[in-house]
Amino acid sequence: MKILTAAQTRALDQATIQEQGITSAQLMERAASAFVEWLSHQFDSNEAGEILLLCGPGNNGGDGLAAARLLHQAGYAVRVALLPAEKQSADWQHNRQQLPAAVPVAEMEAEKLPEIASGTLVVDALFGTGLSRPLEGLAAAVVRHLNKAQARVVAIDLPSGLFAEAPQPADSAVVRAQHTVSFGLPKLAFLLPQNADFVGAWHVEDIGLSKRFINETATPWHYTDAAAVAGALPPRPKFSHKGTFGHALLLAGSRGKMGAAVLAAGACLRGGVGLLTAHVPGCGYDIFQISQPEAMCLPDPQVAYLSKLPKLDAYQAVGIGPGLGQAEATYTVLRKLLKNAAKSTEKRPTPLPLVIDADALNLLGSHRALLKLLPENTILTPHPKEFERLTEPARDDYHRLELLRDFATAHRCLVVLKGAYTCLATPTGELHFNSTGNAGMATGGSGDVLTGVLLALRAHAQLPAFEAVRLSVYAHGRAGDLAAVHTGQAGLVAGDIVRHIGPALAEVQAQI
Ligand SMILES: NC(=O)C1=CN([C@@H]2O[C@H](COP(=O)(O)OP(=O)(O)OC[C@H]3O[C@@H](n4cnc5c(N)ncnc54)[C@H](OP(=O)(O)O)[C@@H]3O)[C@@H](O)[C@H]2O)[C@@H](O)CC1
Ligand SMILES: Nc1ncnc2c1ncn2[C@@H]1O[C@H](COP(=O)(O)OP(=O)(O)O)[C@@H](O)[C@H]1O
Ligand SMILES: [K+]
CATH class of the missing domain: 3.40.1190.20 (Ribokinase)
Incomplete structure (x- = not known):
């Protein structure tokens, strides 16, 4: 299995959209469904309690909003806290509109961070592969607030604040997740000991990303799974000897x-x-x-x-x-x-x-x-x-x-x-x-x-x-x-x- 950079992952999303004739919102729906499927296997609605989804302004936040809708439809109690920003992605806006009115939504403020009682199940959908710089200001405050709470945290795609394939400056705010649910391929960050406390246990869900694009994309990083070694050892011939x-x-x-x-x-x-x-x-x-x-x-x-x-x-x-x-x-x-x-x-x-x-x-x-x-x-x-x-x-x-x-x-x-x-x-x-x-x-x-x-x-x-x-x-x-x-x-x-x-x-x- 290959491991791609964040930039290659974005290109993979685009290639999938073009090749399969789907919209980016449909791809986001696949990602959110895969996430919700994973979550519902892990926690039934009793075990989950009220789920808090923290949503950023990009497509990671869009995944969070779509997941909030799907979880609500599946009978989970959910509430959403939005990170304010000047602009939101198109698919974010689409999923914001699709969110049923019955789901409580609040905008986070520096003085009014969401209450996170001990044991709350929190979905971290603040930032994913689009993180372009270390978190600061309100975003960093939200992450530090979350890390202080005794919550159960599941990150969508990447723990927010973590770069997919580069080190963090010391003391950056990064979400400490118990689980990270990612899509298609693992990320380099998941494999390094220094990120273990942020990533927790990681899972990769299949969302039908373009196999052709993956095959054609060059990368120095690979993940040796069962498929990579299948058949690597030839059978011992009948007439073999020592x-x-x-x-x-x-x-x-x-x-x-x-x-x-x-x-x-x-x-x-x-x-x-x-x-x-x-x-x-x-x-x-x-x-x-x-x-x-x-x-x-x-x-x-x-x-x-x-x-x-x-x-x-x-x-x-x-x-x-x-x-x-x-x-x-x-x-x-x-x-x-x-x-x-x-x-x-x-x-x-x-x-x-x-x-x-x-x-x-x-x-x-x-x-x-x-x-x-x-x-x-x-x-x-x-x-x-x-x-x-x-x-x-x-x-x-x-x-x-x-x-x-x-x-x-x-x-x-x-x-x-x-x-x-x-x-x-x-x-x-x-x-x-x-x-x-x-x-x-x-x-x-x-x-x-x-x-x-x-x-x-x-x-x-x-x-x-x-x-x-x-x-x-x-x-x-x-x-x-x-x-x-x-x-x-x-x-x-x-x-x-x-x-x-x-x-x-x-x-x-x-x-x-
Ligand atoms: N169709 C698809 O593409 C699919 C994508 N998928 C999902 O999309 C995710 C990637 O989405 P994304 O590219 O929108 O990036 P995301 O991580 O949400 O952040 C970007 C936003 O954050 C901002 N920002 C960045 N750094 C910041 C900082 N330090 N502090 C503050 N703001 C900062 C940045 O602003 P800017 O850098 O332009 O200032 C922009 O507004 C991916 O992880 C997966 O979950 C899945 O649904 C599968 C289908
Ligand atoms: N936490 C772990 N998860 C998976 N494999 C591990 C873990 N810790 C050690 N190993 C494996 O065990 C082996 C330990 O090798 P090494 O440190 O040389 O031990 P020793 O010198 O005692 O033989 C390596 O192959 C390493 O990959
Ligand atoms: K995230």
């Missing part, structure tokens, strides 16, 4: 952190790899062999950390990092790996696919000269702190996305910035936000599991680099979601994700 699905090498573990190696290996095996060899420090040999009998194991001569790089000829992909530690000798292993993976051989004309995680990322961060050695299409999987060590502290989440895009294009890598909406940046500068996963995955070892899945799918001969990464991230989150059904979020541990990778991948295969 050599068909690649031999992966995992370099992981140090004293006290062998669990990370075991989890990554388990995930790689469940990710469908043909063969897996793990190279682990001497102290981890027994631990690994006993916990992962399906994998082969090469012990390092050093007891507590990795000091040697095995020969790479046999492998189709290499993962390095989980539980690795940052010993000087391990840094040398990483440098050799980068150099050797970049070399082409007769059997392998392109660089050896690499997945770099955890302490291997931290070693890159503390020895930045290594970044020049990264082979094209290398996968890096930092969480925000690890990413900062590779680049610089971000001013805010939007700036972090800029840094991410710049890093991926400069180093021609696939960078997986982990979080609630993990963001995959490609060498061409696209950003793909993942839709799966849950807060239960905020637990030690979840990232090691992702590395294992990436390693398996990167060793898979039939998956191009980008598809392998997008699918891995999606399946990892989906495995977490399937696991949480059984464990609950608090009870979820990384091993539960491993156990659900198989079902998550099977689901993707079934969705063709």
